[in-house]
Amino acid sequence: MSLAITPEPKDRMNKRIPVPFSTQLPEIIRNNYGKWIDRKFHGNGIIEHISETGDRIFTIKVGLPPNSRLSVDTLEKFVDIADKYGLGVVRATRGMNLEFITDSLDKALKIKEEVEKLGFPVGGWGRSLWHITSCTAYLTCTTAVVDAPSITQVLYNYLKPYFTGEIELPAKLMIFVAGCPNICGGTLAGDIVIVGHYGQAPKPDPERIKFCLPASAEALKKVTPDVAAVCPVGAIKLFGKPDGSVGIEVDERKCIACSRCKNVCDYFDWDPNKIGVAIFAGGKTSNTGTGPRLPYKVVPWLPVNPPEYREVVAAVRKIIDVWRSEAKPGERLGDYIDRIGIDEFMSKLGVPRTRHNRCEEASWNFGVRQFITYM
């Protein structure tokens, strides 16, 4: 049974984009668009926006399950709440949480009460944990090394008081969890970023690697197949075998376990006992403080043991505890590390230093600071 609404599948060539954005907005936001002049916090999860026209709206931030996975059933309940107490609009934040918008504090508190009844926490603004963003990993991904949603889940379980504001942090904290070096978990420039990686050079699957290689060695003379071309360090060598087929070799000394070869070919294998996560700290994209920068790789490898991931949780808690006990108010993790120096920070963590976490300090201007001559 086909749908009668599309007589002509060719129409699909022209993508239908949900424009204009203004059709999604309630009238009060359209009227005060660009006219906001102030904001007030009511606890960690409610912001009051004040317009020059005197109108006020209240935004309520609600924590969602890792990877913002929602069943239709739960979403329906949210939509009902947004219609009943809100302005008929919600916003999915960049940090994979959800914002409700309403026009009075009473209704905002009512929304808070309703979502908490459903088991969803409210918080995540100001000096708190803003979000833990996760990639999909084992839920759908073909290249994931470790499972990010489950790591995110256990981290959230431990760090929930930082989100709701029961325990205050020195400044905002954003955590990103990615299952592999592609970092679909958001960005590398986050306060704490956890990235899964192989920790070893990939081994071509002897049976099936042929699906990623040309059938005959003759082809190598004309073009380098993707599987070797994507290697940024030239560790993958293809060669013609005497029988005319193509052989493959991975140089373990050159390999940096970036898993780019895995992106183009599924038939690489590895030892699940050697996979692990790297933990990065102190990056940010915001231009506040000392400006945007990439983070330091503080821990190059930690074992992953689902479902508790105790090693990962302990390391993240350690980083937060060091920062929390020593940072000045309003000082983000990266700014704090800059003030005391990365060497000092590493020794406070007590993490062993090897060639993998030498952590060179960078002192360039990034982001809009690159326009300094015109500022």
Added chain:
Amino acid sequence: MSEQKTPSDLERGMKMLEYLEGGPWPSYVKELRKTKYPIEAYAEGLAKKYTPWLSGSFRVRYVFSGILARRSRDGKFVEIHFRTYTPAGRFYSTSYLRKVIEVAKKYGIELLELGGNTGALVMNMIAEKADEAVDAIRTIIGTDVGGSGDTFREFYACPGPALCEFALYDTLHAMDYVRSHPAIYRYLNTQMFPYKIKFKFSGCPMDCAMANSRADFALIGTWVGAPEVDQGLLRKMVEEGKINPKELVESCPSKAIAWDEERKELRIDGSKCLKAMNCIRRAFPAIKPGRNRKIALLVGAHAQGHFGPKLGRAVALLDSIEDVIPFATELINKYMELAPRRHRIGDMIIRRGFKVISEVADKTLPNKPRGTPSAHLRVSIGAVLTDDERKMYEDWSRSLVKEYFSEG
């Protein structure tokens, strides 16, 4: 004598899922269980520490972007998900979401990823109904599938003027404008680029869209000169004790602020100001961004690329969003011509030097103030460790686990 049976991977995995449902944070496993998602495949993967999915091939006629298909390694399950374009700023009206729900119930497995990291709303679909689902998404919801593969990924804008007093340009309009501009729009249903291209729009230097570290084309609101100070209002706020002027001076990362105690006036040196928004955040609306507003254009940032993650490199300060189109068109042509497969624009800059960008900017953005782009060292995410190194970190983590989990 009965033998102790070792649990299978599936049994161990299901046990793990039970653990993941037990915590105080809302559990994604609970959500998965309410849907028809093949949770056994996920559980088994979790236990094996090995992703259960392989890429599958799946085609819907005339749709070349936005549909992703997986099959499980054991061949028992398939998983199809659609990325859909979202309204700018990801403001979803409830009527929009009700239509999403309607389609997800009828054609999908009732599972959604509400705010995907690309910017898309992801809907899990049933393979047999995928063809109809595309039309349903187009006609019922009024959006479309798209944003996967070597094309424009879903655009993302910070909420901008809709919710934020700091927005320096209209990010939501900018996103709609760029995404539906014919020069950009014509590539949406193709896979013609060497790799993906992302646009992100941030209204102010605080960069809530994270454009600076994630977008090939980052458009960040900024201004030239010093922030604007309403001395009268500021004096009033100081008298009321809302602002401590000494703290403003001390905390300024640019060291550009001076407080005149006699005349009760704040002076900001515009030539030193790094646009860190520090004073503005503390003393808004007495201190506001300057009037000479610009859109900073940065290119080449990404997390996923041939040479590892990079931050954006400064190109020019634009006066309006329209200025970006000729530049982007030209650069995209260059990108298609010069970059090898699986190289992002940032990788092309490493291969060819920044002059590749400067040339395009000279041609398409003459007379615009230009930036002085910085570079940074390559960052390696993964690492090949020796057994000794692995042991070192294992021992360290063991001591931490003792520190944090000894009570339980």
